[in-house]
Amino acid sequence: MNNVDHKKIEQAVTMILEAIGEDPNREGLLDTPKRVAKMYGEVFEGLNQDPKEHFATVFGEDHEELVLVKDIPFYSMCEHHLVPFFGKAHIGYIPRGGKVTGLSKLARAVEAVTRRPQLQERITSTIADSIVETLEPLGVIVVVEAEHMCMTMRGVKKPGSQTVTSAVRGAFEKNAAARSEVLTLIKG
Numbered sequence: 001m002n003n004v005d006h007k008k009i010e011q012a013v014t015m016i017l018e019a020i021g022e023d024p025n026r027e028g029l030l031d032t033p034k035r036v037a038k039m040y041g042e043v044f045e046g047l048n049q050d051p052k053e054h055f056a057t058v059f060g061e062d063h064e065e066l067v068l069v070k071d072i073p074f075y076s077m078c079e080h081h082l083v084p085f086f087g088k089a090h091i092g093y094i095p096r097g098g099k100v101t102g103l104s105k106l107a108r109a110v111e112a113v114t115r116r117p118q119l120q121e122r123i124t125s126t127i128a129d130s131i132v133e134t135l136e137p138l139g140v141i142v143v144v145e146a147e148h149m150c151m152t153m154r155g156v157k158k159p160g161s162q163t164v165t166s167a168v169r170g171a172f173e174k175n176a177a178a179r180s181e182v183l184t185l186i187k188g
Ligand SMILES: Nc1nc2c(ncn2[C@@H]2O[C@H](COP(=O)(O)OP(=O)(O)OP(=O)(O)O)[C@@H](O)[C@H]2O)c(=O)[nH]1
Pocket: 078, 079, 080, 118, 119, 120, 121, 148, 150, 151, 155, 156
């Protein structure tokens, strides 16, 4: 929570308020720079984390079949406009050699990757590659669906449009049937 330079953010927010023609000294705005600094500490908390660190918890469970955690909600900040994009991540992997991680660790990795200025494509591939590098599974598939506020409240203004990205590694790259099984499970 304390990864950001609060003082610097407070100064910057005061300057932005002045720049838009607001009065930073009016009552309602007095604590706004402080609040924004605290909020950025929270939404950019992932900058302090390496998603891979969450996969240190490994159980020696002999399960070389699909593990899928779907509908993991996330909130991130588009690195172009610093406005939110948010949605769901779905992570499937086929463990190898008993390297099975805790289910919550997949959701923790999503938090680590999304709580920083981001691109949806990078979120998707970083999660997949972190799993490949740590758990060395037979295969990984990551699907991310999100709504980007920079496309809804501003710019092209297309509310409701969803962006879907996927990253496949290992067995899922070659095996279309395995991929479609996961996609069916995600939809169901
Ligand atoms: N590929 C990708 N693009 C993104 C993501 N988030 C936002 N963008 C896009 O980043 C682009 C930035 O385009 P620019 O032309 O530099 O900026 P802009 O003038 O504000 O663009 P508009 O949004 O079209 O008004 C826009 O097309 C956004 O939709 C993301 O996660 N992935």
